[in-house]
Amino acid sequence: VDPPGAPPPSPRTRSVPRGHDRTELLLRTWTLLRAGELAELCTLLENAPAELVVEEPELGVNLLSAYNLLYRTDQARALAERLGPVMARWPNDRIHRRFVTLQALVLYRGGEIGASEDRLREAEWMSTAAGDDYVLAWVTERMAVHAIVRCEYEDALRLHHRALAFSQRGSDSHQSGAIQQNLAETYREMGLFSHARRYLERAAREQLLRAERGTQDVTRACLHVDVGELEVAAVFAQRVVEVAREIGSSGLEAVGLRIQGTIAAHHGREEAALELLGRALAVAGQDEIIRLTIIEDRALVHARFGRTVDALEAEALAATFYARLGAPRRAERMRVRLAAQAVERGE
């Protein structure tokens, strides 16, 4: 959410000079964000004096954006906590709206969905009042993602399209691309693969960042797993892991390893599958949503190889997440998947 593409430095920041170096630093972070050089941006600001990102919140918000794009959830959470009190000084400024949206993402990844949705509603209200379609598009898209996680697909589809409409008013290629990528993932989850492929192609034509291209490969890999093309899926999964390591995104690496684990399970390699899922869990950090998907896959692997008790334990662990997410449909989907696995195993 809220990566480089469109938002220019806010007028306030440009009109209140705080010294030559800071302005230059700010412009530099924007350049890096737009170019998708996220790791470099992080290094740049992490090496700057610690109080700088709080004194010049736009720097802090850019850093938060980069952390989120790299799935560095632990660092994002710590930074969001530091920035929170400062943001109150700029009610309904673009920086504030961006911050609230990013903060919602941090809360979501920490599994605090209710708090995240409170922040999204706040951001929606502020963006609507300010006529800020750019932030409104991100807020709406975040709501769509929440709906996907809960397996509420009709809501997700409508929200994605609403977000796309807001985004197109501003003609921001990067933002539209990210939304279309999410639409592809929603359709994949729904089993509508033609629609998923169509949106993947559309998103590929937009100006996505490297990290987001990695996310595209995640959807591609999963799509190939879904249709049983495991060799092709493995190529995409490997690419996800490599890109993740190059850009320094442990969350994305966890996702890539998870898919590799699933592919190994499909090949009947139980030990390798569990080892890969274990590594995925180790690098996932505090990203609760990624952890949940890994735990779900672990339950399915156990069920596939007839380890019923382990499968039930993993399912019970997943159930604690579902309760926190308020996602009974996802819990049901998991039970159905386990039942499907049992039927297949029975044969």
Added chain:
Amino acid sequence: MANGALAGDRTELLLNAWALERSGELLRLRSLLEPLADRELVDEPELGLLLMKGYVLTQMGAEARRMEALLAPVMALRGNDLQHRKYLNWQCFLLVREGALSEAEHRFRELEWMGSGSGDDIALASALHGIGVIADIRCDYETSLRMYERALSVLRRGKSRNAGVLYHHLGMTFRQLGLYPQAFRHFEKALTYELAEADLALVDLERAVLHAVAGQPGVAAFLAERALERQRTLGTPAGIADALRVLAMARADAGHAAEALPLLEQALERVPREEPLIEAEVHEELARVHTYLGNTLEALNAEAAAAALYTRMEAPRRAERMRLRLAVVELDGAP
């Protein structure tokens, strides 16, 4: 035959009827037994049951219901015997067709108990299978998978042709779950059994739906046309309506929504009143095609008609699933 059959003739008739039942020649089975007088069908209830099965499996709902009523007094006097279990089984399938899902489930549970108590694996598996089908219609896939799994484990004790139909239903469930490779595999497995022509038509039809959702409308149309031919040969209005619906779906998904419309109108004319599930599915497809074509009012009317039928069948999640399908078309058009 109309004046009654001698004991010897009756035995021969039974042997012929059983042979036709085993080979799945249900049309010939019907032709053999339809000329019999009602009294003869009651005096030898096995013949009545075979004819009832012929009607149920070729989707002749009204005729099947007549046989059910005819045999009811005889069956009421029987305890947990084989014929009573067969009767209950076909009665349950009739109830499913008629959309009386709760009643059907209740009876299937009774059959499950009877099958289990008498060591009749065929009845037990059929009951579990039937409960699975009902759960499928209600989009309760967890239950349906568990029931199918239990039914398969019962059937594995012997080698039963019924497993073919069970694999067919498993294919349908996997398709609903978006697990397409598994769905393809189960349909293929179903085809390794010697299925009756009526079942083959259904397998073709459901495979057609699978190809349609998997983005292969050409293959879907081919299979739907073959299913339509099979249903025409069988002469079953409900089966023909269902095949027309799937053919329309394939045409619409291939970008020819205007061609789909007359097919669905034909389907609606043919579908018997006692087949609310098929009727609801035709309305649902009609709503989808009208949405493709931008006919909002017609789409809403068709959606409402389907929703009313799903509600009557106590299958609210079907209505929900329909709304999702319509939302996809409304927002994104054809695949």
